[in-house]
Amino acid sequence: MTARDIRQKAWSAALIVLFFVAWELFCVMTGMSDLVLPRPSEVFVTLYQKFPLLWPHILQTLATTMIGFVLGVGLGVVLGAVIGVSKTAYDTAYPLLVGFSSIPKVAVVPIFVLWFGSGSVPAVLTALSICFFPIVVNIATGLATTEPELEDVLKALGASKLDILWNVGLPRTMPFFFASLKVAISYAFVGAVLSETVASNRGIGNVMMTASSNFNVPLVFAGLFVLAGLGVALYVIFSLIEGRVTGWATRKNDMIAT
Amino acid sequence: MMRMQPHSEFSGAPVSASAAPAAPIAIELSDASVTFGRGERAVPALSKTTLRIADGEFVALVGPSGCGKSTILRLASGLVQPTTGVVIVGGREVAARALRVGMAFQNPTMLPWMTIERNIMLPLKIVEPFRSQFRKLRKTEFRDKANALLEQVGLKGFGSRYPWQLSGGMLQRANLCRALIHEPRMLLLDEPFGALDQFTREELWSILQDLWMTHKATVLLVTHDLREAAFLASRICVMSARPGRIVDDSPVTFSRPRTVAMTFEPDFVALNQKLRTFIVDARSAPAEGAAS
Numbered sequence: 001m002t003a004r005d006i007r008q009k010a011w012s013a014a015l016i017v018l019f020f021v022a023w024e025l026f027c028v029m030t031g032m033s034d035l036v037l038p039r040p041s042e043v044f045v046t047l048y049q050k051f052p053l054l055w056p057h058i059l060q061t062l063a064t065t066m067i068g069f070v071l072g073v074g075l076g077v078v079l080g081a082v083i084g085v086s087k088t089a090y091d092t093a094y095p096l097l098v099g100f101s102s103i104p105k106v107a108v109v110p111i112f113v114l115w116f117g118s119g120s121v122p123a124v125l126t127a128l129s130i131c132f133f134p135i136v137v138n139i140a141t142g143l144a145t146t147e148p149e150l151e152d153v154l155k156a157l158g159a160s161k162l163d164i165l166w167n168v169g170l171p172r173t174m175p176f177f178f179a180s181l182k183v184a185i186s187y188a189f190v191g192a193v194l195s196e197t198v199a200s201n202r203g204i205g206n207v208m209m210t211a212s213s214n215f216n217v218p219l220v221f222a223g224l225f226v227l228a229g230l231g232v233a234l235y236v237i238f239s240l241i242e243g244r245v246t247g248w249a250t251r252k253n254d255m256i257a258t
Numbered sequence: 259m260m261r262m263q264p265h266s267e268f269s270g271a272p273v274s275a276s277a278a279p280a281a282p283i284a285i286e287l288s289d290a291s292v293t294f295g296r297g298e299r300a301v302p303a304l305s306k307t308t309l310r311i312a313d314g315e316f317v318a319l320v321g322p323s324g325c326g327k328s329t330i331l332r333l334a335s336g337l338v339q340p341t342t343g344v345v346i347v348g349g350r351e352v353a354a355r356a357l358r359v360g361m362a363f364q365n366p367t368m369l370p371w372m373t374i375e376r377n378i379m380l381p382l383k384i385v386e387p388f389r390s391q392f393r394k395l396r397k398t399e400f401r402d403k404a405n406a407l408l409e410q411v412g413l414k415g416f417g418s419r420y421p422w423q424l425s426g427g428m429l430q431r432a433n434l435c436r437a438l439i440h441e442p443r444m445l446l447l448d449e450p451f452g453a454l455d456q457f458t459r460e461e462l463w464s465i466l467q468d469l470w471m472t473h474k475a476t477v478l479l480v481t482h483d484l485r486e487a488a489f490l491a492s493r494i495c496v497m498s499a500r501p502g503r504i505v506d507d508s509p510v511t512f513s514r515p516r517t518v519a520m521t522f523e524p525d526f527v528a529l530n531q532k533l534r535t536f537i538v539d540a541r542s543a544p545a546e547g548a549a550s
Contacts, residue, residue: 147365147367149363149365149367150367150369152332152335152337152361152363153361153362153363153367153436153437154380154381154384155337156335156336156337156359156360156361156446157359157381157384157385157440158384158385159384163383163384167380167383167384168369171369171371172369174371246371
């Protein structure tokens with residue numbers, strides 16, 4: 001880690017602290033009611049006190065998110081591979097995929113509830129349906145950008161399409177894949193919470209819904225903080241894995257795709 | 259489509275080594291032509307071309323840009339099928355099945371996530387009989403094989419480095435190693451040194467000459483550089499402008515191993531001058547009959 005990295009991290013931390021301090025000061029100075037905007041200190045106290053109550057809901061949200069995410073990644077990889085390898089499949093399936101991804105997922109939750117009842121299943125499905133698209137796009141792009149010269153070299157050796165996919169296409173796709181995983185995990189989270197808010201009696205989304213109808217505004221904000229914390233934690237975990245697996249891509253040039 | 263009289267002999271050109279029946283034919287193009295696209299959009303890339311390359315020959319193809327040099331190379335590799343005519347490589351007609359030749363392009367295309375050693379071993383993962391033994395031998399025999407090649411091109415000890423740690427010239431040497439690791443009978447090179455500076459290029463000529471003299475593969479080299487062609491090849495074919503065909507085919511008789519110093523001797527300069535004239539003519543009159 002260089003001095004520049006450390007300075008960068010210090011600035012990030014300072015910005016977060018500054019944000020909460022400004023918020024706190026704003027509430028104190030304007031005499032804001034905690035029914036409208038609670039002070040962050042209040043939120044942290046609520047979070048600490050209600051943590052035993054929140055914990056099972058956190059687990060529930062994490063579980064539905066991760067299940068939806070894993071299924072979404074599986075589906076995304078398969079679809080992306082098919083689309084990336086075959087030009088015909090790419091041209092044929094792309095409009096449908098774009099159309100599907102353009103549908104606001106809030107609108108789909110009631111359908112899932114209708115089919116599967118309220119609870120964990122719609123949450124998992126919403127997470128899945130919202131997170132698979134960036135993975136499809138990135139896998140397909142990564143596969144479509146294999147250098148033609150290398151493909152020629154391997155074809156002249158008698159390599160099959162599968163050989164090229166396995167040895168060149170998929171490894172080359174890894175940076176794109178991990179970039180999309182970071183996006184997808186956040187999306188999956190949004191999907192799961194969204195569904196819990198609409199139709200579930202468990203999960204952070206549901207806790208926030210209930211708290212808001214009881215005017216327990218600090219608890220609503222505590223829920224938000226939990227979500228933000230979980231989102232950051234998952235993002236960091238995938239960034240670390242990414243650095244391990246695809247460090248080669250960031251050494252020379254930054255490959256960023258979302 | 260016929261623009262000229264069909265030719266099976268190259269008028270005026272000295273009889274090449276391939277005419278001797280002793281050496282078996284490695285690559286044979288008989289009246290092969292290639293047209294890309296169809297109908298009004300059809301682009302003729304190669305007119306009816308006949309070319310025989312004997313086993314173990316080092317043939318250089320030179321000509322103005324876009325004349326179909328690379329098309330001949332792709333025909334020989336089986337990547338492109340002739341529109342008309344026949345291409346026979348290693349005694350078999352070129353069909354959909356590839357021929358397991360070694361290829362190298364200007365872009366070294368080393369995979370950035372693998373060490374140089376593993377990049378060079380990539381063909382062994384694909385070509386039988388190495389393929390089925392790859393898991394067993396990749397840490398022993400195959401790795402030694404890769405490192406022996408690296409040593410031969412002056413990259414001893416670089417096997418465990420990653421591509422981004424090497425210079426362009428070094429990558430191109432590694433590229434030659436990758437093209438040779440599976441002991442192909444035929445090496446097809448498409449302007450392999452085109453992106454390198456003059457001194458690195460001359461260095462690599464000698465390395466390639468050494469490789470050819472030890473591995474005894476048939477080499478087909480496409481190049482823009484006439485000095486390169488004259489330095490390396492045992493025979494030079496000059497092509498006309500698009501749609502290309504062969505206008506001159508002459509042997510190069512300088513003794514081997516050749517040195518860079520030899521390229522400044524009068525005989526060598528004269529050969530260069532002669533080749534240059536052919537290409538200048540070819541550029542100005544693409545559809546004319548064979549020169550001289």
